[in-house]
Amino acid sequence: KKWVYSFGDGKAEGAAKLRDLLGGKGANLAEMSNIGLPVPPGFTITTEVCTAFYENDRAFPAGLKEQVEKALADIGNSVGAHFGDAANPLLVSVRSGARASMPGMMDTVLNLGLNDETAAGLGKRAGDERFAYDSYRRFISMYSDVVLGVEHHNFEEILEYFKEEQEYSLDTELSADDWKNVIARYKERVQEELGKPFPQDVNEQIWGAIGAVFGSWRNRRAETYRRLHNIPESWGTAVNIQAMVFGNMGDTSATGVAFTRNPSTGEKAYYGEFLVNAQGEDVVAGIRTPQSLTKKARLEGNDKKPSMEEAMPDAFAELAATFERLEKHYTDMQDVEFTVQEGKLWMLQTRSGKRTAKAALKIAVEMVGEGLIDEKTAIGRVDPASLDQLLHPTLDPDAPRDVLATGLPASPGAASGTVVFNSDEAAAMRQAGKDVVLVRVETSPEDINGMHSAVAILTTRGGMTSHAAVVARGMGRPCVSGAGSIRIDYKTETFTASGVTVKKGDIITVDGSTGQVLKGQIPTLQPELSGDFATLMTWADKYRRMQVRTNAETPHDAETARKFGAEGIGLCRTEHMFFDEDRIVAVRQMILADDAKGRRAPLEKILPMQRDDFRQLFEIMQGLPVTIRLLDPPLHEFLPKGDEEIAQVSEDTGIPADKLTRRLAELAETNPMLGHRGCRLGISYPEIYEMQARAIFEGALLAAKETGAPVIPEIMIPLVGMKTELDFLKARVVAVAAEVEKEQGKKLEYSVGTMIELPRAALMAREIAASAEFFSFGTNDLTQTTFGISRDDAAQFMNDYLGKKILTQDPFVSLDIDGVGELVRLAAERGRAARPDIKLGICGEHGGDPASIAFCEEVGLSYVSCSPYRVPIARLAAAQSAL
């Protein structure tokens, strides 16, 4: 079996499309070789080997050894050096690379193939002993950390101590002899820690590294990342082995990372950082401050050190040309890693660049303008869920600001929260419902959980491509990185900036769009929804089939949703029309009355108020469809709890407290979710639903007169399980309509339908559809009743279920397509069989969840309805699912 795929010298056995087999890094290294870009030769060990490795109790499959040896020899021939050759050694990097990019999750070993002999040989051959020993010390510390488990800090300590001893401040001040000295101490430390020497045998080194990369697929960091990003464990990682090129060969050499466009704003401008005379991770590790790529960026950043464009014009020109090639070839913004060895450019990685929602939008829209992609592709380029970031507030520019420090604007958006200094604490405080800002010198993969728990992240070290910046952008958290004027003291849990000391627990505001860190909480503004956002939304609207409505009951929500493009209301809950302060007394009198007669007077009082509520909503919606759900919650929800409240209500309503207490006892339920609620209320107290119907019809006529647009209310009966329930209540609604028509001498247009939120309703959909003119899938209740899990109580065990993989997703967040979805599908089919033009929609939380929306498209629903802020998400997701 073929376990190994080679690349380099303008050709490759693999290609970008073999991503599943070669991992992202390997597939793109092959692709870059194929299109003739300068890639150091190497080979990829496939993800199938990773699978075999774990199936085989961590042993490599037969044949692998021979294939690796052969491929290694081929690299040697290609670069004219040989692995383990004392006089002319080939050095390689061993790099992980999963199918989905997992930044920082897996560890790379550089300069492998060095030992005492080959290091001496390399120095002689390169005519640069210092370079050889710099590489060797890097190799020992990296290999020991990643493969042998002797942690990095061991070596850092030794180096720091040595520098202090010699009174050096920079690594670049160390001479070849200094490095030899350090290396001797490194080796001693390894011997001390492991009880055996650092491996001198290059074959032991390479197999150790390969094993470590495969082993790291299941380390804690990788597992956390996979869990947060829903990456299946079964995918496995590939291992890439590649000839080293050296960015640490003096001042004509460098290493860098770059994006072909600005990943934060989307602006079409090269964006990145590089370091002269450095290797690999030096740029991101924040050891030295990296330099700008372009002159323009340098000037904007007020940076004194020359940019790459100025310092290495030839290599920069080649890099710029490569960016253009890559964008044309991949038709997307790329994130690349490169090295310059003695003036010659080498490409070490390319992938689709992670970007903020704002950048994703801008890049997608501009690439259509540039003719690189078409509108449909652009729609697919923006993650609907990420739009959330754009819909969120920014700092009010007119609000007074107390700026503590300014760092880099690493991930846009603004948020305020309580300062914490460590990730575990951030997670704990988040659990307790607090908004926290995570403040760190820098972050590492161990902090992922804490970063996820924070509303914003602040670091004092690291650039725009530091770990904190990259991860925060991916998560959509505002982040300011590299705020170097802030001094953190972890011991006392304080930081100081501009002479101010901020303690743990204090509130600060982080503005990731400007890089400012501010004292206290700053008021925020709603976002602009014009420009690229509007353009992409227009395209989405052009290609989607389903309509997008909103769940809204207040004028404010309805207006917000209209601004976001809602095409009607899919669910107007009417509870608040009973709860509002001006009517709660009447509502309580109504509930506490002895009989229908006693309920009449309070209902008369409530009617004009609700009529006005409906009129307002209809006016805002300007003739767009509005689905109104008649009263749903059990009546005791409207009544007081506890003696104090009872006394107050008794005073307000004039009903004696003992009578109140008695009525409360009567209304109490052991299981309210399955109790006297929904249409059951209408059956027991038809006059409540009649009052609501009248308020709706009268409000509709008023609004129609005001706006000149006809209003066609859709009256929805909740919690129906039987056709007879619907028939009974529909007859009441129709009768009220007839009365109103007669009183006002006007014709009413309306429809009566039902929620499908009980399994029985789904099963009986054919019969129910004979009466119902529309169905709206109430998937919150349908999920509760299908699973038999109470949503309000699920929190207690949902984490166990998710943690133990009993469930892969919370079914209240993303629709359970297999089970609950099956009921939806079946009810849609049966409903259509009885009434071919039946209108079908969904109004649960799932109406704003992209995966659930794709399912709604598949089943052929007419619309989805979601909360106002999710409307743009739903518009885009509906378009994606239609394409």
Ligand code: ADP
């Ligand atoms: P990660 O997935 O963490 O980015 P990589 O495998 O890309 O890890 O390696 C990290 C860095 O190491 C690269 O960006 C590059 O600078 C350096 N590197 C990897 N392989 C080589 C190589 N063959 N020659 C020179 N530098 C390399």
Ligand code: MG
């Ligand atoms: Mg890395």
Ligand code: MG
């Ligand atoms: Mg990389």
